[in-house]
């Protein structure tokens with residue numbers, strides 16, 4: 001199955017996702033997170049899912 005993530009406007013910039021899964025999430029100059037536009041590679045799916053689950057404000061959505 002395909003898997004992608006987006007970070008919505010709820011992000012408060014805590015940075016946890018970028019620490020947990022830097023292959024998928026990074027911090028922008030605006031101080032919030034962004035997810036890579038591409039499909040998440042197989043080997044990064046576990047850590048990306050963990051990042052989504054642990055975001056304190058639920059800003060990471062699976063699309």
Ligand code: F3S
Nearest residue numbers: 011012015017033055
């Ligand atoms: Fe933002 Fe949640 Fe990541 S608050 S920086 S999307 S862990």
